[in-house]
Amino acid sequence: MEVKPHIKKAIFLVWILLVPAGMWFTYITYPPQFSGRWVDILAFLLLTSFVATMPMVINKTPVFIIQWVALATFLSFGLFVEMVFAQIAVTVLLVKLRVQKDQYFRYPLNFIMFFIVSFVAGIFYYLLGGQTGIDLVKDPNSLWLAVFYGILYYILNQIIHSFYLFMIYKRKESFFGKDFVVETITTLITFPIGFILYILYDQVGILALLFVGIPFVSLSTIFNLYYSSEKINGYLQKAAEIGHQMAERLQVNDVVALFIDKISEMLPVDYAFILEVTENDELKLSRRIESGKVLPNDLPNMKKNEGIAGTVWVTQKSMLISVKKEWRQYSNGNIPEAVESILCFPIIRSKQVIGVLLLASKQKCAYEKFQLMIIDILCSYFVVAMENAKHYELTKIQSERCSLTKLYNYRYFESMLTEEFEKLARFKLKSLSLIILDIDHFKGVNDTYGHQSGNEILFELANRLCELVGSSGTVARYGGEEFVILLPDASKEEAYQLAEHIRNSIANRPFTLTQTLDQKQQLVTITASIGVATAPEDAEDSLALIRQADRALYVGAKRAGRNRVAEYSSC
Numbered sequence: 001m002e003v004k005p006h007i008k009k010a011i012f013l014v015w016i017l018l019v020p021a022g023m024w025f026t027y028i029t030y031p032p033q034f035s036g037r038w039v040d041i042l043a044f045l046l047l048t049s050f051v052a053t054m055p056m057v058i059n060k061t062p063v064f065i066i067q068w069v070a071l072a073t074f075l076s077f078g079l080f081v082e083m084v085f086a087q088i089a090v091t092v093l094l095v096k097l098r099v100q101k102d103q104y105f106r107y108p109l110n111f112i113m114f115f116i117v118s119f120v121a122g123i124f125y126y127l128l129g130g131q132t133g134i135d136l137v138k139d140p141n142s143l144w145l146a147v148f149y150g151i152l153y154y155i156l157n158q159i160i161h162s163f164y165l166f167m168i169y170k171r172k173e174s175f176f177g178k179d180f181v182v183e184t185i186t187t188l189i190t191f192p193i194g195f196i197l198y199i200l201y202d203q204v205g206i207l208a209l210l211f212v213g214i215p216f217v218s219l220s221t222i223f224n225l226y227y228s229s230e231k232i233n234g235y236l237q238k239a240a241e242i243g244h245q246m247a248e249r250l251q252v253n254d255v256v257a258l259f260i261d262k263i264s265e266m267l268p269v270d271y272a273f274i275l276e277v278t279e280n281d282e283l284k285l286s287r288r289i290e291s292g293k294v295l296p297n298d299l300p301n302m303k304k305n306e307g308i309a310g311t312v313w314v315t316q317k318s319m320l321i322s323v324k325k326e327w328r329q330y331s332n333g334n335i336p337e338a339v340e341s342i343l344c345f346p347i348i349r350s351k352q353v354i355g356v357l358l359l360a361s362k363q364k365c366a367y368e369k370f371q372l373m374i375i376d377i378l379c380s381y382f383v384v385a386m387e388n389a390k391h392y393e394l395t396k397i398q399s400e401r402c403s404l405t406k407l408y409n410y411r412y413f414e415s416m417l418t419e420e421f422e423k424l425a426r427f428k429l430k431s432l433s434l435i436i437l438d439i440d441h442f443k444g445v446n447d448t449y450g451h452q453s454g455n456e457i458l459f460e461l462a463n464r465l466c467e468l469v470g471s472s473g474t475v476a477r478y479g480g481e482e483f484v485i486l487l488p489d490a491s492k493e494e495a496y497q498l499a500e501h502i503r504n505s506i507a508n509r510p511f512t513l514t515q516t517l518d519q520k521q522q523l524v525t526i527t528a529s530i531g532v533a534t535a536p537e538d539a540e541d542s543l544a545l546i547r548q549a550d551r552a553l554y555v556g557a558k559r560a561g562r563n564r565v566a567e568y569s570s571c
Helices: 005-029 038-052 067-077 079-096 106-127 140-167 178-204 207-248 252-266 307-315 370-400 410-425 442-449 451-472 492-508 542-558
Strands: 056-058 061-063 271-277 283-290 319-321 341-349 352-361 432-439 474-479 482-488 511-513 522-524 528-535 565-567
Touching (some): 005 106, 038 079, 038 207, 067 079, 067 106, 067 140, 067 178, 079 106, 178 207, 207 370, 252 271, 252 283, 252 370, 283 307, 283 352, 307 319, 307 352, 341 370, 352 370, 410 432, 410 482, 432 451, 451 474, 451 482, 451 492, 451 511, 482 492, 492 528, 492 565, 528 542
Parallel strands (some): 528 565
Antiparallel strands (some): 271 283, 271 352, 432 482, 474 482, 511 522
């Protein structure tokens, strides 16, 4: 969750007022105890810095096991040195994590936390009679005080960390959650190392750092490998779940939307672009999302080796870029200036690139190498889901539409008419009008010019009807040379006016024929008879509405001389 600006300012203010003054007070009250051992101090500082560069990330929160070094430093050199080292360790950790500008408040935030932890734990240790440079082997009482100091240090760290999560980040997590359990276990394992380091240092000097450092490196490596494998397994499980969800989607747009949404949940994605390879051997933008909003696909097409996507297309190899200066050399001007990290991946089917996925983040080093494998798996699922969705949509279109005119067929029209009548029955519609149109003397057109010419007229008439009706209704081919137009919420008068407009458009605009029997282009004028009926005044059910409109067509228009519009009348 984004931290508000006034909270960030308050954090910096608290740090200015608390930490410098507290450090000075500590230096005066409990001065450092190292009496010229600058080489030893430097060696401990190097060890502290090294430990800080090896954090574990638990629930997206970096955790570095510094307590054991802090314990040995405190017992060897006193509270002030330990506090200074803790501040340096925090700095090293955040630099290692490459904190962005908008997250700079994390520096003073962590400085405050470690100052309070060190100060409170150290003060209690001194108040209970604890001292620096004591012999833990010969003085059991001092050993128990040191154990108390370590436990208090850890408890304070957990309490303040939970307080931060709740008050600043608004994250309501259980105090005894998974991260608490893991950190407690690692602390219990590493604290004895701190005592061993102190005792060895007291006996053999800075050589003890080498004896302890190597086992710690091994331990840290094992922990990091474990959590890395666990994180990858989590991503793989999510990828499989997303693959199953995409397979369930039957619309192309739904598959694409789910694909982008789920990737954005898994990875830090501020910008997402899906490009597809066209027949002209270019990359065309098919989906563009910026800051969670779908934007128009108005960017120009790209050629091979043009931009990052064009390079990935040609090489068929993914690209992972961590900072802006690394991708500028590939940019063709289409990538937003705010972008830092980029993950670009080829979408491959049957060993051929059919598209490119480009993800971008405003954060530096936002992506990791293992995520390339995850995206590869997701792209494979995506290709299969897209093929299934396209096949389904094509099958659906073929089952719902006339292959010649591309209009809806009778079966689809009948289903839609039933649905609209149900809306009318539930008072979601005020009226429902139906127009039936039949071409006059169409058999004569076929006999004179041929059936191919007749098909040309049907195809052009379908286009004209769609243009004239627009979004106000639905046009369908009823059969042969008959067409129907369904008009929700249109009164009989409005339907009649539209029908008259259609009749005029047909009668006064000749149709162009290119496939006549004599193979010459000709202009042909035709007419149409039209019937109109409206529910609920003319019919109480869908079949009755069709019957009344059909009656108006043949009785009121055909028998009356054709080329006219007739509305149903019960009289």
